[in-house]
Amino acid sequence: MNTHELIAYLDEYLRLREIEDTSQNGLQVEGPTEVRRVAFAVDACQEAFDRAVAEKAQLLIVHHGLFWEKPQRLVGPLFRRVRTLILGGCGLYAAHLPLDAHPEVGNNAELARQLGLQDIRPFGQYHGVEIGVAGTLEPPLPIATLIGRLIQILHVPPVRVLAHGPAEARRVAVISGDAVSLLEQVAEAGLDTFITGETRHQAFHPVAELKMNVLFAGHYATEAVGPRALARHLEEKFGLETVFLDVPTGM
Numbered sequence: 714m715n716t717h718e719l720i721a722y723l724d725e726y727l728r729l730r731e732i733e734d735t736s737q738n739g740l741q742v743e744g745p746t747e748v749r750r751v752a753f754a755v756d757a758c759q760e761a762f763d764r765a766v767a768e769k770a771q772l773l774i775v776h777h778g779l780f781w782e783k784p785q786r787l788v789g790p791l792f793r794r795v796r797t798l799i800l801g802g803c804g805l806y807a808a809h810l811p812l813d814a815h816p817e818v819g820n821n822a823e824l825a826r827q828l829g830l831q832d833i834r835p836f837g838q839y840h841g842v843e844i845g846v847a848g849t850l851e852p853p854l855p856i857a858t859l860i861g862r863l864i865q866i867l868h869v870p871p872v873r874v875l876a877h878g879p880a881e882a883r884r885v886a887v888i889s890g891d892a893v894s895l896l897e898q899v900a901e902a903g904l905d906t907f908i909t910g911e912t913r914h915q916a917f918h919p920v921a922e923l924k925m926n927v928l929f930a931g932h933y934a935t936e937a938v939g940p941r942a943l944a945r946h947l948e949e950k951f952g953l954e955t956v957f958l959d960v961p962t963g964m
Contacts, residue, residue: 714951716748716772720806723774727811733840736809737780742795744804745771750954751947753940755933756962757805762794764958766801773798773958774943776820776936778807812939813889814844818946820889820939821846824908827866827938828859830885836902837888837895845888845895847904853883856926859906867934872964873912878926882906889935900925910935911964933962 720740724730729738741757752770754761757779765773779785779794787795798805813820816835821844825833830848837845854862856874859882864870884904888895891911899907900923907925910932920927937959944955 714748714953716744716746716804719748719772719947719951719953723806723808727808727815729808729811732811732814732842734810735782736778736807737782738778738807738809738811740804741778741780741807742798742803742805744798745802748772748953750956751944752803752956752958753944754958754960755937755940756960757794757807758960759790759794759797760960761958762797762801762803764960765803766797768956768958770803770956772804772806774806774808774940776807776809776812776940778809779805780807808943810840810842810844812943813936814842815939818939818942819846820936821887823938823942824866824889824935825885825887828862828885828887828908830887836886837892837898839892839895845886845892847884847886847902850883850885853879853881855881856906856928860928863908863928863930866938867930869931869934869961869963871928871930873929875917875920875925875927875929877921878905878924882926889939890932896920896923896925896927908935932964937961 748771752765752773833848835843836847892909912929
């Protein structure tokens, strides 16, 4: 497939121009003009780059890219990462908030569907965009059962569980990554359970006082489901070969 056609499709499908972000989303490192095999990873790290080149991928799509709002010098580890891609004939494409917020292949929509949430709707304002989702569990699930589902989907147990809400989860918000700052929005919406990625010491008392359940399922784990879903989408739509490069951080 022509690389420029694929990039144009991804830019439009993921709504890159509509979503304000600190990430410089889109094509970050140019690669070959034709793409047959696409690799996917959560982070733009050296191990992912080495493995993408070893897999003979012409393009690597990541959630956390190399380039953000501030200019960066191509020295040290950043230089070595870019050099690996260029010498290996592999381009780099990043989709940060657009891949969180996407209603079909987004981290949050995909995780909510796999958890069995119903009436899924956009939720969680961040930079003017609803990046997460909310939905209901019918019938409601005991927190232990919900944790079991998370483990089955993400293949790792939650990093932390703060169970200060109802014994059963019914009204649930899902916002991947680091979304503790949106706790108040979850409470104001009358949701009893919040699934997110990273935990913080500062979250403990607000969660207890708001009488909520919060399942911190891991930043990496909650943001690996979107790249996998996007890989399936590109396989089905264009017949591209895809491979997901799992480089877990445990965080």
